[in-house]
Amino acid sequence: MNITKLEFLDQAQINGETLEVWIREEWLVPSGPATEPIFSEADLARAKLIRDLRQDLGVNDEGVGPILSLVDQLHSLRKILADLLQSMRDQSALPDVGASKNLE
Amino acid sequence: MKDPYEILGIPRTASPEDVQKAYRRLAKKLHPDLNPGNKDSEERFKEVSGANDLLSDPDKRQRFDNGEIDASGTERPHQRYYKDYAAEAAAGHPYENRSGYSDFAETDDIFAELLRRQEQQARRAPGSELHYGLSVEFLDAVNGAAKRVTLPDGGTLDVTIPPGIENGQILRLRGKGAPSRGEGKAGDALVEVSIIPHRFFSRHGDDIHIELPVTLAEAALGGRIKVPTPTGPVLVTVPKGSNTGSTLRLKGKGVPRRGGHGDEFVKLKVMLPAEPNPELEAFLSKWTPGTSYDPRGDMQP
Numbered sequence: 001m002n003i004t005k006l007e008f009l010d011q012a013q014i015n016g017e018t019l020e021v022w023i024r025e026e027w028l029v030p031s032g033p034a035t036e037p038i039f040s041e042a043d044l045a046r047a048k049l050i051r052d053l054r055q056d057l058g059v060n061d062e063g064v065g066p067i068l069s070l071v072d073q074l075h076s077l078r079k080i081l082a083d084l085l086q087s088m089r090d091q092s093a094l095p096d097v098g099a100s101k102n103l104e
Numbered sequence: 105m106k107d108p109y110e111i112l113g114i115p116r117t118a119s120p121e122d123v124q125k126a127y128r129r130l131a132k133k134l135h136p137d138l139n140p141g142n143k144d145s146e147e148r149f150k151e152v153s154g155a156n157d158l159l160s161d162p163d164k165r166q167r168f169d170n171g172e173i174d175a176s177g178t179e180r181p182h183q184r185y186y187k188d189y190a191a192e193a194a195a196g197h198p199y200e201n202r203s204g205y206s207d208f209a210e211t212d213d214i215f216a217e218l219l220r221r222q223e224q225q226a227r228r229a230p231g232s233e234l235h236y237g238l239s240v241e242f243l244d245a246v247n248g249a250a251k252r253v254t255l256p257d258g259g260t261l262d263v264t265i266p267p268g269i270e271n272g273q274i275l276r277l278r279g280k281g282a283p284s285r286g287e288g289k290a291g292d293a294l295v296e297v298s299i300i301p302h303r304f305f306s307r308h309g310d311d312i313h314i315e316l317p318v319t320l321a322e323a324a325l326g327g328r329i330k331v332p333t334p335t336g337p338v339l340v341t342v343p344k345g346s347n348t349g350s351t352l353r354l355k356g357k358g359v360p361r362r363g364g365h366g367d368e369f370v371k372l373k374v375m376l377p378a379e380p381n382p383e384l385e386a387f388l389s390k391w392t393p394g395t396s397y398d399p400r401g402d403m404q405p
Contacts, residue, residue, distance in 0.1 A: 002235035029198035031232050031282050036256035038234065042189035046199070049137045049186045056131045069201065071137065075190040076202035078140060084218055 003039040012047035022050065027068055108155035108168070108175050116169070120160065127156040140187035194229055198285070227286030234281040236295045238263060242302035245269050246312070246334040246359050253295070263295055267360040268310070271299040305334065310359045310366025317375045320384075323347060333357040333368050340370065348374045 009016060022028045023037070027050055032038035046068075053059040053067060109116050112126040134149040136142075158175060159165045167173045190199065202219070238253055248267030252260050261280055269275075274296050281291030306313045312334060322329060326344035330337045333354060340352060350372045358366025377384065 031198075032234070033256065040189075040232075041184070042186065042193060042197075042199075045184055045186040045189050052131070052135060052137070056128055057135060058128060058132070071186075072190075072199050072201035073203075074140065075187070075193075076200055078191070080202065080215075080218060080222065083222065084215065087214070087218065 003041070003044060005037055005039070008039040008044060008047070011044055012051065014047065014051070022047070025065060027064060106151065106175070108158050111151050111155040112159065118159075120162070123156065123159045127152065127160070136185045137187050140191070146185075197229075197232075200226065228288040229284060229286060230288045231282035231284040231291035233291045234293050236261070236293060238275075238295050238297055240265055240269070240297050240299050242299055242305055242307075243334055245271075245297070245299045246305075246307070248360075261293060261295075265297070269297055269299075271297065273297050304332070307359060310361045312358045312366065312368040313371065314368065315371045315373050317373050318342060318346070320374055320376060323350075323372060323374045331368075331370055334359075342372065346372050346374075348372060 003011070005016075005019070009019060012019075014022075019028070023030065028039075028043055028046060030037035030039045030043055049071075050064055050068070053064055054061070059067060109118070112118075112123065112130065114122055114126045118126070130152045131149070132138075134145045134152060136146040136149055139145040155175070157164075158168055164173070168175065193200070202222070236253065236255070238251065240249070240251070244251070244265055246268065248269075249265045251263045251265060253263055254260055261277065263275060263277065265275075274294050277293040277295065279290045280293035283290045304314055314332065316329075316331060318329065321327075322342055323346045324344070326342050326346065328339050328341050331340045331352075331354070335357070338354065338357065340354065342352070343350075352370040352372070354368040354370060356365040357368035
């Protein structure tokens with residue numbers, strides 16, 4: 001579901017200025033034009049994570065970026081791992097590695 | 105239900121600051137977004153935030169201490185965390201970041217192959233769906249129409265409203281969503297239709313309902329009257345002796361549907377003249393309708 005900027009501010013319980021900073025820092029990447037950004041539920045959940053980090057977990061503004069970056073890398077790694085396991089289960093989907101290996 | 109003090113690991117005498125400190129210490133360890141895939145920590149975090157909700161509110165805490173409320177119902181309703189979305193997100197979503205594994209990709213094995221494939225997938229991933237709302241006039245929704253929507257960014261979108269569309273229905277316009285971040289196809293635009301209510305038509309399923317005012321003479325003597333339908337007025341015969349509440353069915357004058365149309369139901373409503381009418385009053389004062397005319401006959405207590 002799409003969320004407009006106003007709904008987003010309300011549901012994420014942040015003000016417009018804060019949102020601007022978060023987007024500028026690329027902590028949030030909404031879709032749509034910058035004048036009329038469109039947010040997803042994932043963006044909203046991410047905003048709540050940022051709020052939790054700053055309010056409950058004692059992370060300062062400098063710390064949020066690196067944590068989000070690590071969280072993003074972690075999710076990408078989890079995805080790679082899930083795909084890897086899937087292709088191991090699904091033997092036919094295994095790439096033909098042996099043939100292309102060229103040991104000189 | 106466990107004791108909230110026990111969950112936070114604090115004595116019953118703990119100060120509000122202690123409660124907050126204890127909660128933060130546990131949240132740092134247990135926050136589900138910092139422990140994706142760890143069901144156990146998610147469960148514990150739920151307990152911990154429930155305990156914190158109870159004990160950080162002085163009023164609730166006091167009532168709990170006095171035994172007026174117990175700790176049940178303090179668990180927060182199931183919340184979706186960012187990790188839940190990240191786990192479902194398609195390749196190529198804006199927060200994807202696997203720049204950190206390029207070192208693996210240089211080797212020539214399954215993992216590298218997978219990474220390459222995923223990268224390709226991400227490049228070819230279609231753009232995201234864009235959602236729009238569109239208000240449609242009642243009659244356009246019944247009969248169908250072509251609409252041009254102006255988008256927030258100034259562009260336009262041509263939308264064909266199929267006849268008989270329902271309120272809340274979503275039209276998918278292929279390729280009219282956001283462009284792909286890589287080389288993939290554009291996403292789809294999803295247009296949610298909300299139908300503006302009509303002044304006198306209403307709709308129940310495929311049938312149209314209308315309340316039609318008729319004169320006293322038309323009801324009592326019968327006659328041919330013009331009745332509005334979604335496709336224009338039609339002449340309808342009102343049978344002699346009709347009454348308020350009498351319903352006429354106009355077959356096939358309802359909403360188009362697969363293999364035909366619904367019907368229109370016309371509910372008559374007898375109206376006296378808006379202005380007092382001396383002739384009618386003179387007639388009624390002399391008129392003796394007989395004993396069988398008692399509209400409240402079955403309302404006797």
